[in-house]
Amino acid sequence: MFAALCPDDARKNLRVAFYPLTVTDLTVEPELLRWSERFAARTRSDVGAEIAQILALAARTDVISFAGGIPDPETFPGRELAAILAELAEAGDVTAFQYGPTEGLASTRAWLADRLERLEGRRPAQDEIMVTSGGIEALELLGKAFLDPGDVVAVEAPTYLGAIMSVRSFEAEVAAVDVDDDGLDPAALERALARGLRPKFLYTIPDHQNPSGVTLSRERRAAVAELARRYGFLVVEDVAYRELTFTPDRPPAVWATAPDVVLQIGTFSKTFMPGTRLGWAAGPAEVVAKLAWAKQLTDQCPSGLGQRLLEEYGRRGLLDEQIGRANELYGARCTALLAALEAELGGRARWTRPKGGFFSWVTLPGANALDLAARGADAGVAVVPGSPFYADDRGGDALRLSFSRAHEDEIAEGVRRLAALL
Numbered sequence: 001m002f003a004a005l006c007p008d009d010a011r012k013n014l015r016v017a018f019y020p021l022t023v024t025d026l027t028v029e030p031e032l033l034r035w036s037e038r039f040a041a042r043t044r045s046d047v048g049a050e051i052a053q054i055l056a057l058a059a060r061t062d063v064i065s066f067a068g069g070i071p072d073p074e075t076f077p078g079r080e081l082a083a084i085l086a087e088l089a090e091a092g093d094v095t096a097f098q099y100g101p102t103e104g105l106a107s108t109r110a111w112l113a114d115r116l117e118r119l120e121g122r123r124p125a126q127d128e129i130m131v132t133s134g135g136i137e138a139l140e141l142l143g144k145a146f147l148d149p150g151d152v153v154a155v156e157a158p159t160y161l162g163a164i165m166s167v168r169s170f171e172a173e174v175a176a177v178d179v180d181d182d183g184l185d186p187a188a189l190e191r192a193l194a195r196g197l198r199p200k201f202l203y204t205i206p207d208h209q210n211p212s213g214v215t216l217s218r219e220r221r222a223a224v225a226e227l228a229r230r231y232g233f234l235v236v237e238d239v240a241y242r243e244l245t246f247t248p249d250r251p252p253a254v255w256a257t258a259p260d261v262v263l264q265i266g267t268f269s270k271t272f273m274p275g276t277r278l279g280w281a282a283g284p285a286e287v288v289a290k291l292a293w294a295k296q297l298t299d300q301c302p303s304g305l306g307q308r309l310l311e312e313y314g315r316r317g318l319l320d321e322q323i324g325r326a327n328e329l330y331g332a333r334c335t336a337l338l339a340a341l342e343a344e345l346g347g348r349a350r351w352t353r354p355k356g357g358f359f360s361w362v363t364l365p366g367a368n369a370l371d372l373a374a375r376g377a378d379a380g381v382a383v384v385p386g387s388p389f390y391a392d393d394r395g396g397d398a399l400r401l402s403f404s405r406a407h408e409d410e411i412a413e414g415v416r417r418l419a420a421l422l
Helices: 008-018 049-059 079-091 106-120 135-146 161-169 186-194 218-231 285-296 304-315 318-345 369-378 408-421
Strands: 129-132 152-157 173-180 201-204 234-238 262-267 279-282 359-363 398-402
Touching (some): 106 279, 106 304, 129 135, 135 161, 135 201, 135 262, 161 173, 201 218, 304 318, 318 408, 369 398, 369 408
Parallel strands (some): 152 201, 201 234, 234 262
Antiparallel strands (some): 129 279, 262 279
């Protein structure tokens, strides 16, 4: 129809105008395809490389690994979970296999609320709790909901590397607050606040902290919550290792005593299994609602199948039994590590004495931890140097040792090899 409306001369001109360009003419030379130049500015760094390296070390089978903070498969569910899966498949209930609510399945959230009430002495309201795809997604949702470029987040020094990475991915600044044997130092935090520090939130791991293994004292928990009220910031309490405890004495969760200023985030990756990628966030309803909004832009909803498996496993008491067995296993390995450190490094190093979790933090005065980690891999022992766990230039003489995957006989030999390198 278009050709019929055009005179012959016009069609000739059109052909001349449209056809000289060929596919070859439009080809971009390979040397011009530098994708890195097209990435967003916030991604043009090696943020993320450290965790990838740690996981690569943890996966090696030719070394004794103190590297990755990952659970031992010996603690994972077995036949009981297979039976639950068969029941769900045969029941005809599609909630396990269909898209679900962004905040999580109603039955799973009710089970989570029951569990928190039993463990922590406080039950979140329905609009105060949501299911997340692991703890790291909760950090991602916090960034989307809270952080603009140039905002400030306070973290412990040292702290979980993933938290530093997450905050910086949103072009926010990280302010470090010192940690000692009793956890985060509220006096140091108060001094920073008095000097003008105004964080959007404080990220803390109060129980068996990653990477140091220390636990925040009861008195300090109350002090941190009071500072949050006075200066108007949110406390983000990461309880990834809270239930992995080797002693009956457990300080109260910060969220349970200060729910007005605390968001608790947790994960079942350490206690159930990482494959389901499930966690939770519990806190002020307004905050949880904004996290749910952010989740709609991330993965829309958590895994329905994972939620139903976890829920049924938990309702039958199997999760509590599994955690009890895991604590016996990890407690014995922690004892073995501390004994090996005393035997091989006594007088030459300092280390923390965790009461739970996966980690001990070893300080080697005068040592170069990066060099030691590189030589350790050659000697058949994998460790993680301390510097990536700081937001500044510290940690050069420290190592994080994870005892979660190494057997007790491997632990003694691994520490012996490490000591020989010194």
